[in-house]
Amino acid sequence: MTSRVMRAAAISSGCLAFLIALLCAVLTGSARAAGPNMGTEAQRESGKKLYLTYCSQCHGDAGDGEGYAASRLYPRPRNFTTGKFKVRTTPNGALPTHEDLVNIIKRGMPYTSMPAWPSLSDGQLSDLAYFITTFSPDFSDPEKAPKTVSLPGAPKSTKESIEQGKKLYAETGCDGCHGTLGRGDGPSAPTLVDDWGHPIRPADLTQRWTFRGGSSREDIFRTLSTGLNGTPMPSFLDALKDEERWAMTDFIDSLSESHDPGYTDLVVARHVLDPIDLTKGTAYFESARVARFPIIGQITEPVREFHPPTTSVTVQAIYDTESIALLVRWHDMSAQKTGKNGPSLPVPPEEEEGAPAPAAAGGAQAVTDPFAEEQPAPAAQASEFSDAVSIQVPSQVPTGARKPYFIFGDAQNSVDLWFFDLARPDPVQFTGRGSGNIAPNDTGDLTGVASYDQGEWSVIFKRPLRATSGAPFSPGQFMPIAFSVWDGLSRERGNRRGLTVWYSLYVEPETVPSAVGPMVKTALLILAIELAVIGWVRWRYGSRTRGEFGGKPTQPAATRA
Known part of the structure; x- marks a missing residue:
């Protein structure tokens, strides 16, 4: 009896298991038959x-x-x-x-x-x-049919997680493309191509507002987890644990000060007591305010640049009793210190036509590239054109709202171009009356120094406040100012470049007058006037009252008869 019951139970359990398996198979088949969701x-x-x-x-x-x-x-x-x-x-x-x-x-x-x-x-x-x-x-x-990966919620970022992420960044080879400081200047950066053979630049991790997939910590973690299809960037989903990917996310996030570039329209020149010495480099500018300006492509005049590699420049300015100096910085994947460049170098029209670019030397690289971004092809001969930068100011201080045309001035309103070919030791000056009318105007007043370090150019221009040629710079004055950057690796020269529109340079007075003194003087003057008025009113109306009632001034008792 017992064995019969046990056999019946076993048969029932087997049937139940079979039915469950059959149901799962039916459901799976139904799901497959339904196919992916492609809408109606x-x-x-x-x-x-x-x-x-x-x-x-x-x-x-x-x-x-x-x-x-x-x-x-x-x-x-x-x-x-x-x-x-x-x-x-x-x-x-x-x-x-x-x-x-x-x-x-x-x-x-x-x-x-x-x-x-x-x-x-x-x-x-x-x-x-x-x-x-x-x-x-x-x-x-x-x-x-796509299935999502596990993307856990973001833990709190800590100093410890950032330090751990920094170590993982180096251990996994991220610096091979993005560079030690994350500026996109790793040794493999110039050789990268995508799956279609197009040159591709690693993103600048210090400017996370440029990240294609978003700049939040969650966005960065997702990219580290899933990779970027079609690029050299693999997924770290299997290579790193969740907490390790979050640590690397925290490190990458720490490389930028903000999710926003903080663009402005004004650079302030601050007064310094010591004479400006170019041999001391950027140290003089530590107290000066940093202004960031967006770089856009020159797409108005032929030959055009639709997508310049440089996306922004930072500028600081100082002045002493005799000179003004400006420090211009930008990130560059590779410094081109040989070749030549100039604001009026001709560019063949076919370079604007967007012909398929040759593959970068070395072919595709299986290296980490979390935020890759495609760019124009590098030059076949990287040294043919050098990197360059220029500062543009009006030749004369504008008397009204009108400024010269921002692309190298115009016939009626010329501009001074402080141009630095970074394959040369010194900057030179040009006068521009339009992109087709640029002439040398080097009076020897302009000096400068330039350096490149781990993906960043730092270029200092120095000029007398009142130069032999050009508009003077005076404390309390606003001056229109604009910038251009040429990337030699991308064959930029002449009109093909990145530039800014007109912004403003303000020469801050040496001592800013305090508002407290004038306010106190004004208050005391008003108080004195009020007291005088009150005294006059009391004297005037007091005399009138005594006259109306026939009264006379009361005499002291000692003088009475």
Whole structure:
């Protein structure tokens, strides 16, 4: 009896297990039969209309990244037919989720030609993402349905985690591309290419506002976990534990002072007591305020630069009793100290046409590159053109609101160009009356020094406050000022360069008058006036009252008869 019951129980357990397995198989089969979520036909059709209106100009009608604007853009528009997407929450090499596509369309990619689309509704963003999945057959393959990786919440950043991340940064070879200080100047940086053979620059980790996938700690952790498809950047998901990836995230986050570049429109020249000595380098500028200005491409005059490698410059200014000096700094992947450069060097028109760039020397490198960004090809001969920088000021102090044309002045309003070819020991001065009319005007007043250290150029210009030629600089005065940077590795010279628009230089007076003294003097003067008025009123109306009642001044008792 007992054995019979046991056999029945065993049979029941076996049947139950079989039914559970069968149910799982059915459910799995149903899930596979359903396939990935690619939206409805109506949603994809709606997305197609949006795509042809807003996206095809860059990404092409066929989604192959060959739109008519593609040759002008860096990084080049993504080829959707390959199924390779940089910013995702899925494993390295995997497709993005629908939410990943929606998020990147909505947020855009900073410092590229891919804008954010906050004007599109959630429904439109979703429809557009569904249509993009139609360009690659991988999205319809059930075996390739995307699954997200585990992205735990951010722990608190500490000094200990930052120090641990710094060690991991070196141990895992991040400095090979991004450099010791994270400025994107590692030894492998000039040789990197993406999966399509396009040269690709490692991002500057000290400027996280330029990160394509976002600048938050969560964004950085995600990139370290998933990698960037199509670039030399692998995933650290298996190589590092969660806490180790968070430690590296904290270190990368610590390399920037802010999520925002803090751009301004004013640089203040501060007075210093000691005579400015160029041999002491940047030490003089420690007390001067730092101003950061954005660099944009010169796209007005031919030959144009649509995406300059330099994205910003920082400027500090000081002056003594005789001279003014400006320190200009920017980050550069590789210093070009040979060759030549100049503000009027000719550039062949074909260099603007966006012909396919040759692959960088050395081929693709399997090295870590968490925030890679594509750029124009480096020169076949890296030393053909040197790096250079210039400061531009009006030749005469403007008397009104009108300034010279910001691209090297104009016929009526010339500019002085303080130009430093960084393959030469000294700067020289030019006078510009337009990009086609630039002439040397070197009076010997301009001096300077330049140095390059671990991915950063530091260039100091010095000129008398009242030079032989050019506008004077006076305390309490505002002066228009602009900057240009030429990257020799990217063959920039002449009109092909990055530049700023006009900003302002303010020469701060040696001693700023205190407002307390004038305020006290004014208050005392007003008080004296008030007391005088009160005294006069009392005397005047007191005499009138006595006269009306026939009274006479009372005599002291000692004088009475």
